[in-house]
Amino acid sequence: MKIFSAQQIYQADKFTIEKQQITSDVLMEQAATKIFEWIHARLRGTSVNIQLFCGIGNNGGDGMALARHLQEHGYVITVHVVNYSEKRSKDFLLNLERLKDRKIWPNFINAESELPEISANDIVVDAIFGIGLNRSPDDWVGQLIGHINASQAFVLSVDVPSGLPMDRAPWNPKYVIESSYVLSFQVPKLAFFLPDTGVYLNQWEILDIGLDPEFLTREEADYELVGKHQIVSLYRPRLKFSHKGTYGQAMIVGGSYGKIGAVQLASNACLSSGAGLVTAFVPQCGYHSLQTAVPELMVLTDTDEHCITEISMPFAPKAVGIGMGLGTKEPTIKAFKDFLKQMESPVVVDADGLNILAMAPHMLKDVPPQSIFTPHPKELERLIGTWTDDFEKLEKAKAFSISHDIVLVIKGAHTIVLYKGKGYVNTTGNPGMATAGSGDVLTGMVTGLMAQGYTSLEAAIFGVYLHGLAGDISASQNGYEALKASDIVNSIGRAYVEILSPPDVEEKEQE
Numbered sequence: 001m002k003i004f005s006a007q008q009i010y011q012a013d014k015f016t017i018e019k020q021q022i023t024s025d026v027l028m029e030q031a032a033t034k035i036f037e038w039i040h041a042r043l044r045g046t047s048v049n050i051q052l053f054c055g056i057g058n059n060g061g062d063g064m065a066l067a068r069h070l071q072e073h074g075y076v077i078t079v080h081v082v083n084y085s086e087k088r089s090k091d092f093l094l095n096l097e098r099l100k101d102r103k104i105w106p107n108f109i110n111a112e113s114e115l116p117e118i119s120a121n122d123i124v125v126d127a128i129f130g131i132g133l134n135r136s137p138d139d140w141v142g143q144l145i146g147h148i149n150a151s152q153a154f155v156l157s158v159d160v161p162s163g164l165p166m167d168r169a170p171w172n173p174k175y176v177i178e179s180s181y182v183l184s185f186q187v188p189k190l191a192f193f194l195p196d197t198g199v200y201l202n203q204w205e206i207l208d209i210g211l212d213p214e215f216l217t218r219e220e221a222d223y224e225l226v227g228k229h230q231i232v233s234l235y236r237p238r239l240k241f242s243h244k245g246t247y248g249q250a251m252i253v254g255g256s257y258g259k260i261g262a263v264q265l266a267s268n269a270c271l272s273s274g275a276g277l278v279t280a281f282v283p284q285c286g287y288h289s290l291q292t293a294v295p296e297l298m299v300l301t302d303t304d305e306h307c308i309t310e311i312s313m314p315f316a317p318k319a320v321g322i323g324m325g326l327g328t329k330e331p332t333i334k335a336f337k338d339f340l341k342q343m344e345s346p347v348v349v350d351a352d353g354l355n356i357l358a359m360a361p362h363m364l365k366d367v368p369p370q371s372i373f374t375p376h377p378k379e380l381e382r383l384i385g386t387w388t389d390d391f392e393k394l395e396k397a398k399a400f401s402i403s404h405d406i407v408l409v410i411k412g413a414h415t416i417v418l419y420k421g422k423g424y425v426n427t428t429g430n431p432g433m434a435t436a437g438s439g440d441v442l443t444g445m446v447t448g449l450m451a452q453g454y455t456s457l458e459a460a461i462f463g464v465y466l467h468g469l470a471g472d473i474s475a476s477q478n479g480y481e482a483l484k485a486s487d488i489v490n491s492i493g494r495a496y497v498e499i500l501s502p503p504d505v506e507e508k509e510q511e
């Protein structure tokens with residue numbers, strides 16, 4: 001599903017209005033009707049108190065139109081106009097008049113007004129600001145927002161949580177609505193998926209308000225939300241007349257004294273993701289534990305007991321994942337440097353592999369094109385420098401990915417894969433996966449997919465989704481706290497089964 005910027009959404013509006021020869025208030029009416037239907041389907045006329053807080057732009061206009069529908073269906077409503085500007089939008093005024101025609105007189109709130117009482121049992125509709133927010137809310141509006149947040153009422157936000165900017169971190173973190181549920185129009189917004197801004201919403205859903213399909217199909221988006229539908233289209237089926245050679249020979253290079261487990265996790269994950277053959281290359285201290293723990297694995301060792309000093313590959317692997325538990329000792333850095341020089345096809349670099357590159361950036365030129373980097377936030381910072389907010393982080397990361405021709409996997413609650421200036425936002429995974437070794441498992445899986453012939457970009461997108469899904473399956477059985485990286489490996493098989501199962505109704509709607 002495409003993620004459009006606010007500017008693209010305004011263009012979609014304009015295009016739809018011109019092509020379908022409608023007036024802008026028709027779109028607003030469609031939006032409000034969709035929200036009303038969503039609420040009505042759940043409340044079925046319950047006599048709960050609904051307090052609508054509406055701004056003076058089109059987000060507020062949506063709220064006014066919604067108030068009319070609610071009143072017509074007998075709901076108990078209180079309408080507040082948050083009077084933060086003299087500039088009212090045309091469609092806000094139109095819907096204000098329509099409300100007055102029905103003898104509903106909103107309560108106008110300005111800087112001097114007393115804050116209205118909100119009970120924890122009320123439902124608050126938040127239609128103060130939408131995607132048009134372009135500066136910090138005034139203090140009195142921020143205080144009203146804080147008052148709503150403190151009320152403990154269920155807060156339903158129209159389009160976006162009010163006060164949440166679409167292209168930067170909030171000016172004041174206290175001046176943003178904490179939404180229980182966001183009903184967002186037509187397309188998801190990037191801000192929903194980033195750590196600085198995603199914390200303001202609990203759940204979200206997209207409502208189709210009838211923006212023109214031609215525009216939605218034709219317009220290129222900088223970011224895309226990756227769901228099951230996209231993943232199924234990447235899947236490479238296993239063939240009846242195939243053998244282990246068909247699915248590639250993968251190599252996992254890493255480990256040092258006390259950190260052999262990282263290689264074990266990555267190798268296991270690589271096998272379970274479908275690679276035909278997997279060989280681990282480790283210092284000698286890893287030999288026995290790996291041979292005992294993973295019988296399917298072949299193990300090659302360095303001449304050194306405790307760390308890697310020279311990576312010799314007696315065969316040409318189809319894919320290599322390197323860096324987990326590697327350490328950054330001088331001989332290892334040299335071995336890593338020689339390894340990069342000798343590699344021509346893309347490699348997957350993680351953990352200490354990335355730390356070495358951050359310590360010696362001149363080595364970046366030896367990284368084969370289309371290689372995959374899988375940094376966690378700290379490793380990313382070492383590679384690209386600091387950032388002021390998530391949006392700047394993404395811009396810097398994109399620039400890095402473009403200049404080094406790297407598929408960059410930015411790990412987080414919604415992991416984002418960046419390549420050639422485009423971002424793919426993942427939808428699977430859970431907080432239980434923030435645990436030791438989870439990243440090693442991901443590296444192993446992505447390497448295993450590359451061994452099977454997935455391109456770097458495909459392997460990264462598919463691997464990240466599969467990894468998150470395996471984590472979700474594990475969490476559904478054992479909860480978040482007990483989730484260990486090896487549980488993720490054990491759920492990879494069920495994650496494949498889930499990907500290949502027919503979509504349920506909700507998934508079908510999202511396609």
Ligand SMILES: NC(=O)C1=CN([C@@H]2O[C@H](COP(=O)(O)OP(=O)(O)OC[C@H]3O[C@@H](n4cnc5c(N)ncnc54)[C@H](OP(=O)(O)O)[C@@H]3O)[C@@H](O)[C@H]2O)[C@H](O)CC1
Pocket residue numbers: 009010012013027028031055056057058059060061062084085087089128129130131132133134135136137138158159160185186211
């Ligand atoms: N296609 C769609 O998705 C549709 C969405 N709709 C709804 O429209 C809003 C966007 O409406 P818009 O009027 O453009 O913007 P807002 O309602 O968010 O804001 C109104 C104006 O407020 C001004 N502004 C911005 N920040 C502040 C601030 N901190 N303090 C005071 N005023 C502020 C700004 O105007 P300026 O000229 O003063 O800069 C805004 O324009 C969208 O979110 C949906 O809810 C349509 O209803 C249907 C189609």
Ligand SMILES: [K+]
Pocket residue numbers: 059126127128129130157158159160161162
């Ligand atoms: K809103």
